[in-house]
Amino acid sequence: MFTLEILCVGNELLSGITINTNAQWISNKITESGGFVKRITVVGDDVNEIASAIKESIARVPNWLILSGGLGPTYDDKTLQGIAIGLDLDLVLDKTAVKMLRKSYARRSMNYELDEVRLKMAKIPRGSIPIQNPIGTAPSILVEATPHKTKIICLPGVPKEMEAIFLESVLPQIKNTIGEFYLKEGSFEVTAVSEAMLAPMLSEIVESNPSDYTYIKTHPQEYSTENKPRLRIQLVAKGKDQNEVEMRYNTICNTLVEEIRRLQGEIN
Amino acid sequence: MFTLEILCVGNELLSGITINTNAQWISNKITESGGFVKRITVVGDDVNEIASAIKESIARVPNWLILSGGLGPTYDDKTLQGIAIGLDLDLVLDKTAVKMLRKSYARRSMNYELDEVRLKMAKIPRGSIPIQNPIGTAPSILVEATPHKTKIICLPGVPKEMEAIFLESVLPQIKNTIGEFYLKEGSFEVTAVSEAMLAPMLSEIVESNPSDYTYIKTHPQEYSTENKPRLRIQLVAKGKDQNEVEMRYNTICNTLVEEIRRLQGEIN
Numbered sequence: 001m002f003t004l005e006i007l008c009v010g011n012e013l014l015s016g017i018t019i020n021t022n023a024q025w026i027s028n029k030i031t032e033s034g035g036f037v038k039r040i041t042v043v044g045d046d047v048n049e050i051a052s053a054i055k056e057s058i059a060r061v062p063n064w065l066i067l068s069g070g071l072g073p074t075y076d077d078k079t080l081q082g083i084a085i086g087l088d089l090d091l092v093l094d095k096t097a098v099k100m101l102r103k104s105y106a107r108r109s110m111n112y113e114l115d116e117v118r119l120k121m122a123k124i125p126r127g128s129i130p131i132q133n134p135i136g137t138a139p140s141i142l143v144e145a146t147p148h149k150t151k152i153i154c155l156p157g158v159p160k161e162m163e164a165i166f167l168e169s170v171l172p173q174i175k176n177t178i179g180e181f182y183l184k185e186g187s188f189e190v191t192a193v194s195e196a197m198l199a200p201m202l203s204e205i206v207e208s209n210p211s212d213y214t215y216i217k218t219h220p221q222e223y224s225t226e227n228k229p230r231l232r233i234q235l236v237a238k239g240k241d242q243n244e245v246e247m248r249y250n251t252i253c254n255t256l257v258e259e260i261r262r263l264q265g266e267i268n
Numbered sequence: 269m270f271t272l273e274i275l276c277v278g279n280e281l282l283s284g285i286t287i288n289t290n291a292q293w294i295s296n297k298i299t300e301s302g303g304f305v306k307r308i309t310v311v312g313d314d315v316n317e318i319a320s321a322i323k324e325s326i327a328r329v330p331n332w333l334i335l336s337g338g339l340g341p342t343y344d345d346k347t348l349q350g351i352a353i354g355l356d357l358d359l360v361l362d363k364t365a366v367k368m369l370r371k372s373y374a375r376r377s378m379n380y381e382l383d384e385v386r387l388k389m390a391k392i393p394r395g396s397i398p399i400q401n402p403i404g405t406a407p408s409i410l411v412e413a414t415p416h417k418t419k420i421i422c423l424p425g426v427p428k429e430m431e432a433i434f435l436e437s438v439l440p441q442i443k444n445t446i447g448e449f450y451l452k453e454g455s456f457e458v459t460a461v462s463e464a465m466l467a468p469m470l471s472e473i474v475e476s477n478p479s480d481y482t483y484i485k486t487h488p489q490e491y492s493t494e495n496k497p498r499l500r501i502q503l504v505a506k507g508k509d510q511n512e513v514e515m516r517y518n519t520i521c522n523t524l525v526e527e528i529r530r531l532q533g534e535i536n
Contacts, residue, residue: 012485014305016296017502020288023310028284037282038317042291042308049306056324073464074486075471108495117467136488137464158488196341196405199385203343217280218342220404220426227376234285 001212002178003062004030006040007053009069009079010157013042022068022162029166034181034238035174036212038062045070050082054152058086058145064174065150066166069157071138073117079154080124080141087145087152089125097122097130100139104132131169136161140169183238184249193263194229195220201259205252213239214248216256269480270446271306271330272298275321277337277347278425279312290336290430297434302449302506303442304480306330313338318350322420326354326413332442333418334434337425339406341385347422348392348409355413355420357393365390365398368407372400399437404429408437451506452517461531462497463488469527473520481507482516484524 006026012018020042027037041057043049050070057065070079084091098114101122105112112118121138124130128143133156141154153170155162175181195218202216215236224230233256237249274294280286288310295305309325311317318338325333338347352359366382369390373380380386389406392398396411401424409422421438423430443449463486470484483504492498501524505517 011483012502014295014308015299015483015504016292016294016305017485019292020308024284024287026284027282031283037284038312039321040282040288040308040310044306053307072486072488074467075474076485108491108497112462112464115464118464160490194380196380196383196386199342206343215279215283217285217344218340220340222428223376229376234280236283 002035002174003038004035004064004066004174005038005057005060005062007050007057007065007067008040008042008157009045009050009067009082010042011044011076013069014044022157022159025159025163026066026068026166029171030174032183033171033175034178034183034240035063045076045078047078047081047085050079051085054082054086058148058150058152061148062150063177064170065145065152066170067152067154068162069155071121071140071154071156073120073138077120077138083128083141083143083152083154084125087125087143089127089143091123092126093119094122094124094128094130097124097139097141100130100132101137104137131165133161134164134168140165142169180240181238182240182242182245183236184245185234185236186249186253187232187234189221189230189232190260190264191224191230192228192267193231193260195231197263198231198233198259201255205255209248209252210239213237213245214252216252270303270442272303272332272334272442273306273325273328273330274308275318275325275333275335276308276310276425277313277318277335277350278310279344281310281337282312290425290427293427293431294334294336294434297439298442300451301439301443302446302451302508303331313344313346315346315349315353318347319353322350322354322413326416326418326420329416330418331445332438333413333420334438335420335422336430337423339389339408339422339424341388341406345388345406351396351409351411351420351422352393355393355411357395357411359391360394361387362390362392362396362398365392365407365409368398368400369405372405399433401429402432402436408433410437448508449506450508450510450513451504452513453502453504454517454521455500455502457489457498457500458528458532459492459498460496460535461499461528463499465531466499466501466527469524473523477516477520478507481505481513482520484520 131140221230399408489498
């Protein structure tokens, strides 16, 4: 199983000021491509918190750890420092990263002097690879954590910058490792059937199908005006073989529909 | 410092199907009341993942750990099992919780038989306290983790149910412990000033103010049509004394505005 973790850094995510759209966007892209996000963690702009979260994550040996946030020039941008402490690496001024900064400023016809504050964005953990930020300023960095070879990518927190670098430099690598992958998804709403009524059949379906590649979730909705339970049922089938996935999806769908009709019949 | 962690359970949060509005809503309420959310974790519907995340969290000794999701009757609702494993407690059928289930069904004029599937929602970790779900079915549970007395509350994943129980049974306890608290917040947008330009002044401000109770964040926006950097600056001051908070907020605001004018003057 190809597993990933996401670590988002930013006080604004812990105070409820900002909703974590980055984590959702990234997990969506990964799931569509056949990867499994095993955990999402959010910590504040605190170098020790970042370092601990990184150490804990790589101890769980995901294939990738995707970080987002904390790469900028301000006092609260501490992700690179966190990586350095977490992986016990020095921070070094990287020539390629400096060139990337110059390129970013030149793109906007800015001839900023690369002072201490700006150069902070080019001080990266020894052995990591900087990646040009095509929209904003701070380069991303890619570093491999020994001994389990977890790939760690640090992306900016600004959504457009994060998305651009992820699509250009991360997703192709992930897709390449996973290979062929197919996902079929659908959802439907039913009335007069509750979660508890459907629970035994759901267990049966899940037990007789490859559990990591089949997903059925019931989302209870508000009761109908006739005071009947309402459910939204979500079904996902995935796998490497399109025909097998389609067949599995359709078989489960038919089983569910039959059971729902039976249950509704029992009530009426 | 009064600290909390949030643990959200649900595959749908790891696959990007659902955005984690619960975590944002909870952290917002806590921050407004003077508490500090130190970490948000999301794990899937996997009993071992839930148990590990709980153990890791209580080892960091927050005052509260707030869980959301996984309390229902279906195969993938595993939070109570996760608590039992994580805290090494038995699951026992609780009479009060059974009464709560009956009350929930009666509220909707449902005379469901309390079969094995439904009774699962009343099998709670030994020593925990069930809390009536005023909207849905599954009771919440409150349990204290020894030896550090972290209070653990398990809330439903359905937002309306979660919010109702949180407001009724959790927030008053938190507010009561924290006591008097005041928060002032504002944000403004500036053009022609970049994060890097403002960084030294931000560091100065943060160093000369109580850092846990003062928050300044710069959010880079898209460049203006004249190709100038744009920033949204967010300022939060909080504390127990309203006058002190107001004064601190205003002083920082004035310092920032002066610095921004100076920087804009330098450019023009």
